[in-house]
Amino acid sequence: MKMAAGLLLLVCAGAVLYSARAQDAYHGLPDDYKKGVDLALEQLDTHAGVHHHFRFLRSLAKSDIESGFGVKYFYHHFYLKPTKCAKGTTVSTPQTCPFRNDRPLIDCAVCYKTAQEQIESNPKPYIHCIQRPRLTEQMRITRTEHCNKMNYNSGAPTLLASGTNRQ
Template structure:
């Protein structure tokens, strides 16, 4: 009986610590909004068959240009899970990652005002399976995000690292 109770307590501790380790939960609110934007775009494509979860950040930057306006850039990986596309409860326990599909490499850049994503300039979201990402695509992503900031008179977003 005591061994069974100990096993139950240990299992609960492992599940609790796994939940605390979810990398998405460690992102700031503004960067979460960019990840959510990418996930929303992926889910809208009929060709995408899997449910994805945030795996890790590869790079992010943020420029505050005053009056509550910020420009954000976030480069990250999404990983497919074993859950069906469109799943809303996607905790690590309910939707474990699958290792038989490639990662999705995503880059987003967008303007926020008062912690909300602004429609102008239009947020930029580019996600592609990691093996298909080319150097030309990487360059296009960076140039697009730089232009977004120059058009509004802000300093270049990719020059600031956070």
């Protein structure tokens, strides 16, 4: 009996630590990358087929290029995870909603330009989010090409081939 109680305590502690680490993942992002995550979350919130809040889970790839005069280009590939909080419910902060484990992750790629630390509307920020099982190789290629073209058209080096890719 003591062993079962000890094992249960260990599992509960692990779940709490995992949840806290996921909350810290968003808070640990640099502000410029949080802006891209926020764009993706706003897009999901406005989609009629989405019924729950999502939270940032983790980054898969990040890169940025500074092109001078306070202008930067960002690329961020990350996962969002559904929560148990229904869309439309008032929550003080979505980061407090517990994750659900019965739905697939959302795979997102965003790229955008900032000037003086504000997202620019030209070129229009690119946001592509899809359930992970539905993501195809062609979609990955299209994402990469779109983000590279965004930077190439402005005279900036290619974001994804710049060597500044970091986690």
